[in-house]
Amino acid sequence: MLLVDAKTMQEMDRHTIEAVGIPGIVLMENAGRGCTDVLLKEFGSIVHDGCLVVAGPGNNGGDGFVIARYLEQRQCKVNIICLCNLEKFRGDALANLNICQNLKIKIHECPDEETLNKRQAIFDSSAVIVDAIFGTGLSREIRGHYATAVSMINSSSAKVLSVDIASGLSSDTGIYSEPL
Numbered sequence: 001m002l003l004v005d006a007k008t009m010q011e012m013d014r015h016t017i018e019a020v021g022i023p024g025i026v027l028m029e030n031a032g033r034g035c036t037d038v039l040l041k042e043f044g045s046i047v048h049d050g051c052l053v054v055a056g057p058g059n060n061g062g063d064g065f066v067i068a069r070y071l072e073q074r075q076c077k078v079n080i081i082c083l084c085n086l087e088k089f090r091g092d093a094l095a096n097l098n099i100c101q102n103l104k105i106k107i108h109e110c111p112d113e114e115t116l117n118k119r120q121a122i123f124d125s126s127a128v129i130v131d132a133i134f135g136t137g138l139s140r141e142i143r144g145h146y147a148t149a150v151s152m153i154n155s156s157s158a159k160v161l162s163v164d165i166a167s168g169l170s171s172d173t174g175i176y177s178e179p180l
């Protein structure tokens with residue numbers, strides 16, 4: 001397997017979209033469907049007990065929206081927790097958020113600690129959690145409610161699938177910086 005750092009991965013994505021001509025939304029669809037295939041292979045026996053997608057503000061969150069849609073199509077009970085205001089989403093992630101809204105998938109807007117803590121019960125009742133908070137776009141140490149969301153995922157008894165990389169780990173070093 002070819003392992004690349006975040007910058008190289010971003011350049012490969014840009015090349016695929018701009019030079020090769022495969023639209024970003026197609027890449028996002030393929031990533032989300034591929035993740036769902038892995039999720040069903042690993043945790044297929046428990047997905048119907050409840051799935052939670054925790055989405056960050058970028059395209060990693062967009063991948064999470066695609067996964068939520070595929071799970072919903074399989075009649076799974078799906079909740080999405082967005083760790084930012086929905087107005088923040090752009091481009092391919094926004095397009096997939098809109099699809100989830102059209103499908104009436106339950107979306108909880110949690111842009112701060114207070115709104116996130118109110119959703120503890122969803123973390124507790126989910127058999128599978130999809131960590132779609134940050135991928136290669138992580139640009140600094142995580143703090144505040146983003147760090148709280150990672151702790152809530154880590155302390156839950158759910159099986160966890162992280163899109164690209166466990167959120168908070170650097171794509172270059174694999175190291176997690178403790179929040180201040």
Ligand SMILES: NC(=O)c1ccc[n+]([C@@H]2O[C@H](COP(=O)([O-])OP(=O)(O)OC[C@H]3O[C@@H](n4cnc5c(N)ncnc54)[C@H](OP(=O)(O)O)[C@@H]3O)[C@@H](O)[C@H]2O)c1
Nearest residue numbers: 024028057058059060134135136137138139140141142164
């Ligand atoms: N179709 C596609 O576009 C496509 C293609 C291939 C892969 N992907 C997926 O998308 C991911 C890359 O997407 P992306 O470049 O949008 O990056 P991302 O990993 O989704 O994260 C970028 C977002 O997170 C914010 N952020 C970064 N570090 C933060 C921190 N410590 N605390 C709070 N916010 C933080 C950024 O805000 P700031 O701007 O403020 O830093 C930005 O909004 C990949 O890992 C992959 O999962 C998407």
